[in-house]
Amino acid sequence: MRNLLDSVLKPVRRASDAGSAQFAEWFMQSRHRFTITGLSRSGKSMLFTSLMTILKYRSEQQYQCLPLLRYLPMDLVENMWVEPLGDLPEFPVEEHMAALEQGEWPPATESVAGFQLTVRLRQTHGVKKYLLPFTDIVFEFIDYPGEWLTDLPMLDKTFTQWSDSAWAQQMNEPQNQFAKDWHEAVSSFDFEQPPTPDAINLLVSKYREYLLAAKAQGISMLQPGSFLIPGSGFDWQEYGFTPLPSRISSDLSSPWTQRFTHHFEVFQKNWLAALKQSTFRETDKQIILVDLFEGLNHSKSHLYQLRETLSNLAQTFVYGDPGWVQRHLLRQQKIAKVAFVATKSDLIPAAQKDNLLALLKDVTRGATAQLDKDEIQFEHF
DSSP, X not given: OHHXXXXXXXXXXXXXXXXXXXXXXXXXXXXXXXXXXXXXXXSHHHHHHHHHHHHHHOGGGTTXXXXXXXXXXXGGEEEEEEEEOTTSOBOOHHHHHHXXXXXXXXXXXXXXXXXXXXXXXXXXXXXXXXXXXXXXXXXXXXXXXHHHHHHGGGGGSOHHHHHHHHHHHHTSTTGGGTOHHHHHHHHTOOTTSOOOHHHHHHHHHHHHHHXXXXXXXXXXXXXXXXXXXXXXXSOHHHHOOOOOOHHHHTOTTOHHHHHHHHHHHHIIXXXXXXXXXXXXXXXXXXXXXXXXXXXXXXXXXHHHHHHHHHHHHHTTSOBOOOOHIIIIIXXXXXXXXXXXXXXXXXXXXXXXXXXXXXXHHHXXXXXXXXXXXXXXXXXXX
């Protein structure tokens, strides 16, 4: 019987051994791609640094330092390894560890990076172990700058719509505390002059000064955040734009409105649309890191703005539960599970953890309402 089974399955194994990557991916691998979503300074870099350090350097301890891995059938684990994720740059864990050893925090994330953890499990079923001797569970992790997140809602707006909403936000707490110099610059700016490159760069530079000052004070809803990251992939010096006063933006014949509308559309098409398609849609699980202490350290209005920001972001991702055919044959990915995680929770005593969790649920209630509507599983941690 064994010889007969071997003779029947030998061609199948030969096809697999010959390099049938598609066969392996469909039947011998279970992939889980995680997107670590978080606004700037939410703790993404430290999470990745800690996770990769544990996975790379503590394997001799059978990963006992990762409690969730205890649920794996360790007697069936043949091997574990970390490797680069496709053509994405690998997360710079060595550089981050070197910074920590020097007593410095790792630099903020300024580009996309990723890695994958593969857990190889031995097959024990009588027949399956001849056809599929092992199963690879592949966990894919993608990191990207938090500033990119706040730009995604701009995809669904015209320039005039975005300009009006940006001005409205700047007039309210807490942005109005940091927008005074920017508003004075706009008030004294001569919009009768033509939008020459020098005039545009002057206005964009003033607007960037406001964005940088507001970011330093914990403001989360800043658009376009991509303007704050050197080498982000969009040339803001050539295609820069700013919100315009309504008297200008409502005048479709204004050369400034026409020029900024063109630049805004270039930003949407050449940067945001491609970014969303390549980085944000190819995922099936999402971990949203939320830094509540940024708001607690500033004001209640900061927390209100954080709630608004998270609500807007929940409308920009593709949520759903694709079946096997969509995931493997049609290559369609949708986020099916979401975890909201309050970062830096070690800053408070254990007795206050329940209060922190309650605050997390309150700040994310707009986002979770959207997930409830789409029947998406989510939890708070």
